[in-house]
Amino acid sequence: MILMIETIYIENQIKKHHRTKQILSRFKKKINIVYCDHYGEIFNIKSQNFRIQKKKPALILAKKEGKKLHNVPNSFSIGGKKNYYFSHMLNCIYDCEYCFLQGKHMSAHYLLFVNYEDFFIEIEKKIKQNRFEKSYFFSGYDCDSLAFEGVTGFVESFLPIFEKNKNNKNNNINLAAEIAINQCDDLIQNGVDKLHFYTLNQASLTFKICSNIQKK
């Protein structure tokens, strides 16, 4: 997927950001770099067509301004009372025909907000605010959080924040296992007889999921 990107647009305000430099270093071939004042100059402007742009999407690196965490509607919870979602990226490198992202925006470019640290601040603030009960955080509402990992470094950046807070009542590793176990259980009940796990350096988490599935 990295090979498909020929152009990267970068907001001027984050051109010296450490994550911008890190992401650029992951592209080995020559890439066109175009600087802009705001991603809105390129992303989701009226004359764009999602389907045409999907043939050759560009990557846009920008800074997420304003609120980073949003409340999840009550009916979408998985049992917890404090549920939040965040979008560090808009659009997906894949093109599943059933996905609501197809045409959610007029633009098919991948928009990535590099200021993860500002997301961390809001996440940790919520964890502290809800210290007497579990908080649930959902990523990937506007993208597939893991699909672009080779470029975004999402997991390696965000997991330590949850790890750091694991002694809190919010043990997010357990939460991740709980979600995955429920998803696996659902798949098995619907006739899936083989499951494939990407451990992403979380082998113990995968063991935990597998042993819980076997117990059921």
Ligand code: SF4
């Ligand atoms: S977000 Fe998920 S369902 Fe949508 S295109 Fe990407 S991989 Fe497919």
